[in-house]
Amino acid sequence: MVQECRDAPQERTYSWAGMPRTDPPPPHSAEKPMVTSPKQVSDYFYPGNAGGAAHDHALQAALHWVLLLGRRPVRSFVTQLQARAPPPAPSAMEACVLRRPCLLHPSHPSRCGVASRAGRAGCGMPHATQLYQHVPEKRWPIVYSPRYNITFMGLEKLHPFDAGKWGKVINFLKEEKLLSDGMLVEAREASEEDLLVVHTRRYLNELKWSFVVATITEIPPVIFLPNFLVQRKVLRPLRTQTGGTIMAGKLAVERGWAINVGGGFHHCSSDRGGGFCAYADITLAIKFLFERVEGISRATIIDLDAHQGNGHERDFMGDKRVYIMDVYNRHIYPGDRFAKEAIRRKVELEWGTEDEEYLEKVERNVRRSLQEHLPDVVVYNAGTDVLEGDRLGGLSISPAGIVKRDEVVFRVVRAHDIPILMVTSGGYQKRTARIIADSILNLHDLGLIGPEFPCVSAQNSGIPLLSCAVP
Structure with missing residues (x-):
């Protein structure tokens, strides 16, 4: 969730990439300083990045377009993105419902990094998916x-x-x-x-920002789509x-x-x-x-x-x-x-x-x-x-x-x-x-793959696969 700038004396909204955005606080604001360099945003997305000149150049190009050429709506987004409050830790009830090893978020040890729907019926039962379907033997894997x-x-x-x-x-x-x-x-x-078996809902929501996708893919014009x-x-x-x-x-x-x-x-x-x-x-x-x-x-x-x-x-x-x-x-x-x-x-x-x-x-x-x-x-x-x-x-x-x-x-x-x-x-x-x-x-x-290759799997050793239609 993008946090609003409470100290801004006057807010103006823009429509950018189909979504409303709000101006950042004025440059003199000490509470939330304006982002003015690609290095600042690079450090936000890749803290501790120690190398990768070609990757850095692609990111720098994208950030040059939006930060140094005065794209104010995007400036606002980046500034407010940096000011986001840490997410709340899962409740004891949510941790109980998950009933699986919980990988800790690197910067917030109390937060579950590999998340699942806490309210799912059956206390940890996997959701129904279209990905685990039967595949005919005639098709190669x-x-x-x-x-x-x-x-x-x-x-x-x-x-x-x-x-x-x-x-x-x-x-x-x-x-x-x-x-x-x-x-x-x-x-x-x-x-x-x-x-959502792995990703946080917050991260999936961030992918609804073209700027974030441009940063991940390192294709600068994606910002403006x-x-x-x-x-x-x-x-x-x-x-x-x-x-x-x-x-x-x-x-x-x-x-x-x-x-x-x-x-x-x-x-x-x-x-x-x-x-x-x-x-x-x-x-x-x-x-x-x-x-x-x-x-x-x-x-x-x-x-x-x-x-x-x-x-x-x-x-x-x-x-x-x-x-x-x-x-x-x-x-x-x-x-x-x-x-x-x-x-x-x-x-x-x-x-x-x-x-x-x-x-x-x-x-x-x-x-x-x-x-x-x-x-x-x-x-x-x-x-x-x-x-x-x-x-x-x-x-x-x-x-x-x-x-x-x-x-x-x-x-x-x-x-x-x-x-x-x-x-x-x-x-x-x-x-x-x-x-x-x-x-x-x-x-x-070499016979290491092929339709005739013997199956060594949980299924043919008598260990059943769970149905893909488990609710």
């Missing part, structure tokens, strides 16, 4: 929807991320005759009820990918493996987005499994994107059920020191790390991770921004090295008969789509 791709008047070209790479991956797989439309699982959009367009053209594709990750989690347990061709939004936590990540799909997939699949109570996240996965790390801080292995360039965005405390096996890389060193560290640490914590499911964040020439990743892994990396992870995990869910995460070059497709083809050629 590869999840995709044409709605993954972000296209709107060329705005997607203003970010180095290839916002259409997911469709290109599927097209390459079709060209190689590995898949057809009838073999894919169609992803469904995550509903608000689904998102009506939010209904932002919801339809930017956030709906991301919600569909998020639904795809949740669906793939169930499929991985049923079939032994699953791939969401999108997803991997590892910078988003329950109450904060960033780095093109608006929804915490990895956290959601794991929480759905914990709540809905009996026998799934331990998970491992293997995050091999070039960036630190600070979103899921903040969400699972202190949760012993979830083991996090993170391999990343230590010099780049987000540099989240607080989130690093949640990493159980941390591998920090230097600029320009190449194949031999990288693959040796990946294989050794994946093996040790599974020795230290044998999970019921593995979520593999297979970012391709480690590719040589990626200006945001800063590493030098060849295309063949990425294909080999994915093979190593699948081979080691499958040797332990553990279900594995793969999401594609970051990758900022046009050729990453071809590399992802080549990796999937390689996994199939």
Whole structure:
């Protein structure tokens, strides 16, 4: 909730992005000083940010438009956003009704970070969802929807991320005759009820501000779009990918493996987005499994994107059920020191790390991770921004090295008969789509995935899945 400026001698309202806004207090107000620099807002959204020049430049460009060029309604929003009062802690009754481990909000330890509907009947029973549906055996556990791709008047070209790479991956797989439309699982959009399993309602409400979405996606012109367009053209594709990750989690347990061709939004936590990540799909997939699949109570996240996965790390801080292995360039965005405390096996890389060193560290640490914590499911964040020439990743892994990396992870995990869910995460070059497709083809050629692959799951071991229609 935006707090009103009580000391303003005269208030004037504007209609910006379809919503009324109020002028900030006058510049001489000592109680709530005017925000006048991009650095101030950057610090608000990314406290302690220690790196990531390219991310910073995109954010600086957006803030330059709205702060230094006199966009007064947006100035008002940012100033009042900073002045918000901390949210109230949940009551004892709400904590009782939740009846699940409560992850603490990093800045407000009394506040539940992974929230659910406190008033839900049945005291902690999961809500009804359209994401846990039966999938015919003829369909492979590869999840995709044409709605993954972000296209709107060329705005997607203003970010180095290839916002259409997911469709290109599927097209390459079709060209190689590995898949057809009838073999894919169609992803469904995550509903608000689904998102509230992890996200706070306050954060979801903040996404109704175009400024907030522009900051998260690092696409400056999004600031000036009506939010209904932002919801339809930017956030709906991301919600569909998020639904795809949740669906793939169930499929991985049923079939032994699953791939969401999108997803991997590892910078988003329950109450904060960033780095093109608006929804915490990895956290959601794991929480759905914990709540809905009996026998799934331990998970491992293997995050091999070039960036630190600070979103899921903040969400699972202190949760012993979830083991996090993170391999990343230590010099780049987000540099989240607080989130690093949640990493159980941390591998920090230097600029320009190449194949031999990288693959040796990946294989050794994946093996040790599974020795230290044998999970019921593995979520593999297979970012391709480690590719040589990626200006945001800063590493030098060849295309063949990425294909080999994915093979190593699948081979080691499958040797332990553990279900594995793969999401594609970051990758900022046009050729990453071809590399992802080549990796999937390689996994199939080696017999690590495929319709004939034996199921090792809770379902075929006699452990039932809860019905998706549980009220």
